[in-house]
Amino acid sequence: MIKVYTSSVIDAPADAVWARVRDFNGLPQWTPFVAESRIEEGQPPDRIGCVRNFRLRDGGVIRERLLTLSDYDYQCSYAILESPMGVENYVATLKLTPVTEGNRTFAEWWAEFDCPPEREQALAEQIGHGVFQAAFDSLKKVVAGR
């Protein structure tokens, strides 16, 4: 089991950032790498247990199940059901915390998963930078332009 942790500061109030990221079906609106997304079986995107099925710009398809969603803690977690990444037992959590000084947002995103040892470093890099940090960078631009 390895853990990848990425955190950043978003220059917008936490409730505004949360309004963006709480939509489990909203990845195409704020990440640079998701082309389209839908929730399977017509479920609402904030129903615990729903599955998002999205296609990456590079063509890969990922299915993820919503495990927790807290409008109180500004936190959600989800598990990968299917993906081209070759990971097992992948569970990720995205959490926002208000920064009272400057009315900004501290954003954390971490994942735990299993993979063959020789792939650990490359996957940690890919997920930590290529996914989480890239999404944060994109999110900064999206909320700045609101």
Next chain:
Amino acid sequence: VIRVRRSAVIDAPIERVWAVLRDFNSHSAWHPAVGPSAIERGEAPDQVGCVRDFTLKDGHQIREQLLALSDRDHVSTYCILDASLPMRNYVATVQLKRVTDGERTFWRWESTFDVPRGREREFEQLVGGQVYEAGFTGLAAFLRRDGRPPPPLPAVDSQGVVATSFGGPEVLRLQRVDAPAPRIGEVRLRQAAIGVNYIDVYIRKGLYRALHRRRLGLGADAVAGGPASGVDSAPATGAGVSLVARVVRQFHEGAEAVSLERVLTLPAQPTMGTLAWISAPRASRRRWEVVGLTLRPVPSGPGFRPPDLDVFLAYEPLEAATPARELGWRHPESA
């Protein structure tokens, strides 16, 4: 129950921030509101259960106990044992988190406690603003200075009437006198008028051998190195302002508070914007601290207006310092 929560982002890696915050006795080095602090019984400042005993610069005294410390989670939890503030059941937590996007640190500081009914808002602002937010700023500045103490305030040009020999009024000379920057536990006063007492005249004439020093007038060991009085006659009205320096608390020798007061009388006769020192007796400067000063008009003749005197607490830039009168220090006779 009041809950106070404040957070900030510090522009330094978590390792540097935590190295300071995990030391339960470091706050006097970086927090602008905290005066002297010591861990009781010589315990280590990262020993869970240790007690820090400290004085705020506004004079309040607090004892706090470390309840939990985690180097893994970067969390420190502590509570107040005793305080001269009316706060009860105060438990606070400091938590740091790494900001991987840039070498920064997220810092959350929160607490719950009780205060007397009707004072909730006052204490929410006090703790959130003057403790937590001021602490964020103070620690960020401390890290930028690389842990060095803040630069001292500059000396200020002022004028004083100085006598270097005994004699009549002709020995008095108006000259420039440096008012050096106050150190911890000292204050610098901007004085709109300076004092005359019969005793000053006696000293000038050389009649008072016991006070035969350059500290003319004002109660020899309460004023060190400052300009003193020196006009020949007191104003006919006798009008003046009493200046009370409450020098309290012997810090390093147990919890027993000792107080000592000195009253300085200044005339209403406006003179040169002079600065004077009030400080602890020089020989025991490390053991005493000035925690507050009060100005009070003395009943006086017709038309008397007390001069507008400002008193500042030490070791703060003048702009940020707190006038002592806002701290509620009052002359004991006016109570």
